[in-house]
Amino acid sequence: MKKINVGILIFDEVEVLDFAGPFEVFSRTRLLKGAESRRSDDSAPFNPFTVSMDTEHLTATGGLKIIADYTFNNFPKIDILIVPGGYGTRTLLNNESLLKWIKSVSDKANITASVCTGSLLLAKAGLLEGKRATTHWGAIKALKSISKNICVISDRRVVNDEIITSAGVSSGIDMAFMIVENLYGEEVSSDTAKYIEFHRSKQTL
Amino acid sequence: MKKINVGILIFDEVEVLDFAGPFEVFSRTRLLKGAESRRSDDSAPFNPFTVSMDTEHLTATGGLKIIADYTFNNFPKIDILIVPGGYGTRTLLNNESLLKWIKSVSDKANITASVCTGSLLLAKAGLLEGKRATTHWGAIKALKSISKNICVISDRRVVNDEIITSAGVSSGIDMAFMIVENLYGEEVSSDTAKYIEFHRSKQTL
Numbered sequence: 001m002k003k004i005n006v007g008i009l010i011f012d013e014v015e016v017l018d019f020a021g022p023f024e025v026f027s028r029t030r031l032l033k034g035a036e037s038r039r040s041d042d043s044a045p046f047n048p049f050t051v052s053m054d055t056e057h058l059t060a061t062g063g064l065k066i067i068a069d070y071t072f073n074n075f076p077k078i079d080i081l082i083v084p085g086g087y088g089t090r091t092l093l094n095n096e097s098l099l100k101w102i103k104s105v106s107d108k109a110n111i112t113a114s115v116c117t118g119s120l121l122l123a124k125a126g127l128l129e130g131k132r133a134t135t136h137w138g139a140i141k142a143l144k145s146i147s148k149n150i151c152v153i154s155d156r157r158v159v160n161d162e163i164i165t166s167a168g169v170s171s172g173i174d175m176a177f178m179i180v181e182n183l184y185g186e187e188v189s190s191d192t193a194k195y196i197e198f199h200r201s202k203q204t205l
Numbered sequence: 206m207k208k209i210n211v212g213i214l215i216f217d218e219v220e221v222l223d224f225a226g227p228f229e230v231f232s233r234t235r236l237l238k239g240a241e242s243r244r245s246d247d248s249a250p251f252n253p254f255t256v257s258m259d260t261e262h263l264t265a266t267g268g269l270k271i272i273a274d275y276t277f278n279n280f281p282k283i284d285i286l287i288v289p290g291g292y293g294t295r296t297l298l299n300n301e302s303l304l305k306w307i308k309s310v311s312d313k314a315n316i317t318a319s320v321c322t323g324s325l326l327l328a329k330a331g332l333l334e335g336k337r338a339t340t341h342w343g344a345i346k347a348l349k350s351i352s353k354n355i356c357v358i359s360d361r362r363v364v365n366d367e368i369i370t371s372a373g374v375s376s377g378i379d380m381a382f383m384i385v386e387n388l389y390g391e392e393v394s395s396d397t398a399k400y401i402e403f404h405r406s407k408q409t410l
Contacts, residue, residue: 062232
């Protein structure tokens, strides 16, 4: 089975659960039910990996040390692009090469989705113009300030308007499950949620 | 403020959300409410870090590459010991030096807690004798088979009986919040859950 490549952007001061939540969901999804199918990759539909700008060694919020699988110089085709948030997004909002990379990868990807303040990066890359979108409750004003042409939603965990955005931190797990459900149906997503014992929220738009 | 050291054991094939969930909770807890207090460590009561056996470079389930802050040769005092689960626990169940380390660190720590199949390691280390405990639903039989003297609970996300054990994967986030609440009260734990937009489950014992 050809797997769907899920590229998760990471950077210094990325919020841990922002990238680790979706990574967990995509890496543990199986098309066959139960615990046994998780012991191999045979029925795994996704191939999740991390991508950073220019250096492999990164430090997430709280000090967790991670190594990116790829950099912008050597990443494979990305079918689903995940842009997490965190304090590190602040400096990245003015990083033109990063914003161009996001735009360019998103244009070729089937799905683009953000977690938390990752939506600020999507907004700065011009991807949310004319769309409904959300972000962490503490960044609603910041998202509005980037463009008047974004319809900012503040009462949903996940907003799907071609580009998918999610609210703060753990709502990225609900976002990942929405993608799994849209691609493989309710049974596969529910079975994966049962496997990782996550209580999904259906506060989506 | 003297911070509480939270040592999170990691190993090859550790389940990502098992360690990343509690890491997120402990690293983002603040004694002052709101988003602003999260921009510095000033009111952060916890100092979470990762510890591995003998090598810093590890690969979690799904291929996420992480670097441990410490190994068994150089770790600082651990006040709260967190033992996550994952497929990697299988080989560790017969690793005497790891089991001895868990027992020895747990004896000196104020709190010992596990996520998912991490409870199998606590059981093998003799820490669950005569206690109520839980684990991932797929490992209930395995936990029972380690010792007849463990009262295995299968309908709670978190079980606190001196040693704290939690059910599968994301229930480790509820476990971490239980510890935060026991130490700093409902307001601090709820504020942190609000910050990371996590809907807590109170299915605890």
